[in-house]
Amino acid sequence: MVRRSQTEVAVLGALSVAPMTGYAAREAIRDVLGHFWSESFGQIYPTLAELERVGHIRRQESMAYELTDSGRTRLRELLAEPAQRTPPRNGLLLRLFFGRQLGPEACRDLILAARTEAEESLSRYAFLRAEVAAEDSPDTPYSLLTISAGEHAARATLAWADESLTALNRLEDPR
Amino acid sequence: MVRRSQTEVAVLGALSVAPMTGYAAREAIRDVLGHFWSESFGQIYPTLAELERVGHIRRQESMAYELTDSGRTRLRELLAEPAQRTPPRNGLLLRLFFGRQLGPEACRDLILAARTEAEESLSRYAFLRAEVAAEDSPDTPYSLLTISAGEHAARATLAWADESLTALNRLEDPR
DNA sequence: GCCAGATATATCTAACAGATAGCACAGGTC
């Protein structure tokens, strides 16, 4: 089985919204897709070069890249492919699994940090949601779907963290 | 900032449970940590060689590697380091974000597939939970923490999927 | 003895993250 680069989808997707430079694409991906996707320069520039080579994108006079017709078709093709899931790598859970070696206090700190992060995510999502809802474009419902996914995940983390902190306390001080 | 290989933690962690070969370590990581961590052979073997070189592990007569004292110390050190989070890459949400290009039916199929996967995860977690609880070792509470995290995440996915399917239906057939 | 499948060890390629570096241009600040 051939591994496909996922970067192509993100880059073509970004350019489908508006023509932009590689730098701007990275900014857009970070700011708009940031809560569920990320790209690095090291991936973006080679991908842009390759996409230009095969004619899916083209440079405007302003240095910005724009999607060609074949690029638009290509994006639809790639979107229709089944989403390949990235293998899980959760450093927090890896540490908690070996938590006995680490001690309950350190574990509690780890969980508290995750809890704080989830709360920050939630307020960021609230902001994003308001921003997106205000636009009211045909893309809005789909954006809201991804924001909602983030909110559900963050709330799940909060609930898990509280439950886990209770469990850890019981472990240290069993009644 | 220096990037640290996370593989070291997982490999030392696996060997801290019992001495084993590289192959067995991979199996153990997949079966026991599989729902939140993954390693490939391409990572495991070079890591084992390096760990042996610096004396954190040593080969038994049986070809299995075992942790040395310095390896055990090293594991504690690594566990104490803050968990570095991996950048998000969610192929499902990436596709849904550009869902208008894809059409509501295809989006619904994507969400349904995610929903099914979450349900399968939940039943796997139920099985795991029973298995781990039956052991009742000092490590059990920590294992349960990671299983609980998986369950919360899977239930969040279910709730999100149902909500999203409703939203998509309303989009196609607004009353 | 022979085959199939599991066990086991490795290696190679490509995907990817993140650091770094360089350049142009803008806006101060002395």
Added chain:
DNA sequence: GACCTGTGCTATCTGTTAGATATATCTGGC
């Protein structure tokens, strides 16, 4: 006007990682 600083922008390099693949060995069934 010289100098500094920030930022927009285009890269490139290194190390990490995933996953495919090659190749034995060992074991049980036929």
